[in-house]
Amino acid sequence: MPLPLIVPAVPPTAELAEVALVAAAEQGRWLEVPSAVPAPITTEVTPMVGAAWLLPLAQAVDSTPLFLPPVSPVDPIHPVPEDHQLDVVPGANPEPEAPEDFPEPEASGQDSGQDSGQDSDPARQTPGQDSELDPPDLDHSPGEAAFPLEEAEAILLRANRQVFEPIRQIVTATGDVLIQFGTDQIAADRLWANLANRHLRAEGNVFFNRNNQIIEGDSVTYNLLQGAGDLINARGELQLSTLDDDLSGPALGAGDGRPLDYRLQTQGTISQVTGTGRVAAATGNPAALLGGQPENLRRLRFESNRLYFDAEGWYVDDLRLTNDPFSPPELEFRASNARLTPLNEFEDELVFSNPRLVFDQGLTIPLWRRRIVLQRGQVPVEDLNPLPAGVGIDGRDRDGLFFEAEFPLPIDGPWTISLAPQFLVGRWLGESNFNLAAPANFGLTASLNGPLGARTSLTGNISLSGLDLANLENRLRASFRGQRQIGTHRLNLEYTYRDRLFNGSLGFQDVQSSLGLLLQSPNIALGTTGLNLNYQVSGQYITANTDRPNLLAPGVGVGLTDLARVQASADLSRSFVLWQGQPLPATPTAGLRYSDRPLVPRLGLSVGMRGVATYYSSDDLQESIEGRVSLSGQLGRLQRNTFDYTQFNLGFSRSFIGGDSSPFLFDRFIDQTVLSGGIVQQIYGPFLAGFQTALNLDTGRVIDTNLIFEYRRRTxxxxxxxxxxxDTGFLGFRISTFDWVGRxxxxxAAPGTPSDVIVQ
Structure with a gap:
């Protein structure tokens, strides 16, 4: 009667049943053969001594592989008698017996698979099938295995003690077990290997590693033929930058000898926590959310009741994901189950059921998306936005408040195309008189970007501020930019249609069309002077508004004119640190309580000079030299509940204009003497408020003012x-990304675990 199986047995043919085991013994670590059963083969064990014991298996040159010759599966008609007892080597501790549900050898061709039921949940369906995603069906014939047995060169095993049972063809290893097959490794307290079926089972402090991904669990079963396995109570970390390669099938063979550390039990608790950057979802300019730290999500933690994988993908039950290095997490993504499968060499598909964001282990907000396409391992931040739609304000084009929801189009390759339908609430409440079906109440934006070569890329954006196509010329805006890297410089070929630019006291100005080239330099440090230089040169053919009578028809005050424009500019700047304090430790109760980085109290001064010369085909030459000085700083560390953080800036600029003024309105220098300033103040806990403003001192007119309200947390x-x-604004959502060392x-875990976090 066959034994109950956790992983169905797949017996190989006799001529393929060859496995190489490394006997890594030291001071009594031996491969033992129970003496009561005659050993059909001879074994030679070479002790591994000294530093070689600590090296990765592929580098353990002092160890001698032990090759087991081909074996035949046990005849199921003549099983080992129940009263036959296996003796243990005298003086040795009794070895743990293989679990009752561990697969025993079976006759070739025996089928122990089960039909799977139907499930409409897309997160539990394999690509192209409608079957339920129970643990991957490992009960295929060897010919259907994802990794043919003949490609597997060796299995490398080391442990404090190994016992081989020739009749059952089971190796039992205990104590600091480490087994390697290709680039995969399993570390555990106990391991059973069925040589006939090529099944492994490990228990106790289990660590499964595939390339850069390390997963911890209570137990794991693994099918060497198919590269498929099952982990119980899995948890670990995802390195998103290498996710595509790491979650692919294992590279078979003895490994490539990289110095890897798989026994994380020896590492200390988490330390050296650093915020590496931010991603933001917003309908407006996300610069305020990013804080000068744009960065893709790099590292996430996860937990799951059960994780199973095969050659087609990875499947998870009760998934929990977080970007927070501390526990309990401030922010979690949860799903009842999930499936990650590759679509092509550039994209992976993540499908889940019941997705939701959980804030501070309490507030739960459901997410409407059930599918995310990862581009080279990166998660689109819009897919994690807890807001059901983006919220923006545009009084000029969209009559005030509007909502939008962005989603990418499913296309293959490195190119991305996304659409964002919009509902214009302000226009619906006003101009259309609550007519919900009016096309003018709906808008659309589209974006496209992708590479044209190793150093060339293309981006494009189209905006329709209303779908009433009869008014298309007043609704459509578009821009396209081809960018090529030339050494350290960037060359842009740009075309814009009805570009909207804000020119200080003159307000918004439309550029009807523009086509041209722009060459930009990087920031260049001038030796050890502390000075930074950047410059740019451009040439365009522009159609835009002018108020010059000589460029307009008689009687027209403001109208369009076509001119060529050539412009060159250079900027020189230097910053000084006047005073700087010390940050708090990077712990969740100190420096990282309400910030993704420990804040450093400081006071700084910056000075700069900018020169611009612009020539127009109307024979006008506009020249200007601007000098500026600003004082900025931040006080407090945002650790206490009230008034523990103040960020401020105060600036003054003066422009000296020579020659003619610009014939266009969009680039005419108007504000020659400007005073600017702003402040952001902690009010209570994570709530902050502030403003930024600029004033024309020559006219006393306010150029612009921004009101800021922020809810700031670590993650x-x-x-x-x-x-x-x-009359513009937005509501944006920010997610921070972190790096750290240790487990x-x-x-x-209770708050405060771990507690020995030290800033690097």
Missing amino acids: YGLLLSYSPTQ TAPFD
């Missing part, structure tokens, strides 16, 4: 920005 943040002058605590 995420919300920002509301509104400019009464421009993190389980998600449900």
Whole structure:
């Protein structure tokens, strides 16, 4: 009667049943053969001594592989008698017996698979099938295996003690077990290997490693023929930058000898936590959310009740994901189950059911998306936005408040195309008189980007501020940019249609069309002077508004004119640190309580000079030299509940204009003497408020003012920005990304675990 199986047995043919085991013995670590059963083969064990014991298996040159010759599966008609007892080597501790459900050898061709039921949940369906995703069906014939047996060169095993049972063809290893097959490794306290079926089972402090991904669990079963396995109570970290390669099938063979450390039990608790950057989802300019730190998500922690994988993908039950290195996490993504499968060499598909964001282990917000396409391992931040739609304000084009929801189009390759339908609430409440079906109440934006070569890329954006196509010329805006890297410089070929630019006291100005080239330099440090230089040169053919009578028809005050423009500019700047304090330790109760980085109290001064010369085909030459000085700083560390953080800036600029003024309105120098300033102040806990403003001292007119309201946490943040002058604003969502060293605590660990976090 066959034994109950956790992983169905797949017996190989006799001529393929060859496995190489490394006997890594030291001071009594031996491969033992029970003496009561005659050993059909002879074994030679070479002790591994000295530093070689600590090296990765592929580098353990002092160890001698032990090759087991081909064996035949046990005849199921003549099983080992139940009363036959296996003796243990005298003086040795009894070895743990193989679990009752561990697969025994079976006759070739025996089928122990089960039909799977139907399930409409897309996260539990394999690509192209409608079957339920139970643990991957490992019960295929050897010919259907994802990794043919003949490609597997060796299995490398080391442990404090190994016992081989020739009749059952089972190797039992105990004590610091480490087994390697290709680039995969399993570390555990106990391991059973069925040589006939090529099944492994490990228990106790289990660590499964595939390339850069390390997963911890209570137990693991693994099918060497198919590269498929099952982990119980899995948790670990995802390195998103290498996710595509790491989650692919294992590279078979003895490994490539990289110095890897798989026994994370020896590492200390989490330390050296650093915020590496931010990603933001917003309908407006996300610069305030990013804070000068744009960065893709790099590293996530996860936990799952069960994780199973095969050659087609990875499948997870009760998934929990977080960007927070501390436990319990501030922000979690949860799903009842999920499936990750490759679509092509550039994209992977993540499908899940019941997705939701959980804030501070309490507030739960469901997410409407059930599918995410990862581009080279990167998660689109829009897919994690807890807001059901983007929120923006555009009083000039969209009559005020509007909502939008962006989604990418499913296309293959490195190119991305996304669409964002919009509902214009302000126009619906006003101009259309609550007519919900009016096309003018709906808008659309589209974006495209992708590579044209190793050093060339293309981006494009189209905006329709209303679908009433009869008014298309007043609704459509578009821009396209081809960019090529030339050494350290960037060359742009740009075309814009109805570009909207804000020119200080003159307000928004439309550029009807523009086509031209722009060459930009990087920031160049001038030796050890502390000075930084950058410059750019451009040439365009432009159609835009002018108020010059000689460029317009008689009687026209402001109208369009066509001119060629050539412009060159250079900027020289230097910054000084006047005073700087010390940050708090990077712990969740100190430096990282309300910030993704420990804040450093400081006071700084910056000075700069900018020169611009522009020639127009109307024979006008506009020249200007601007000098500027600004004082900025931040006080407090945002660790206490009230008034523990103040960020401020105060600036003054003066422009000296020579020659003619620009014939266009969009680039005419108007504000020659400007005073600017702003402040952001902690009010209570994570709530901050502030403003930024600029004033023309020559006219006394306010150029622009922005009001800022922020909810700031370590792992995420919300920002509301509104400019009464421009009548624009947005509500944005920010997610921070971190890096750290050491093992993190389980998600449900008590606050303060771990507690020895030290800033690097």
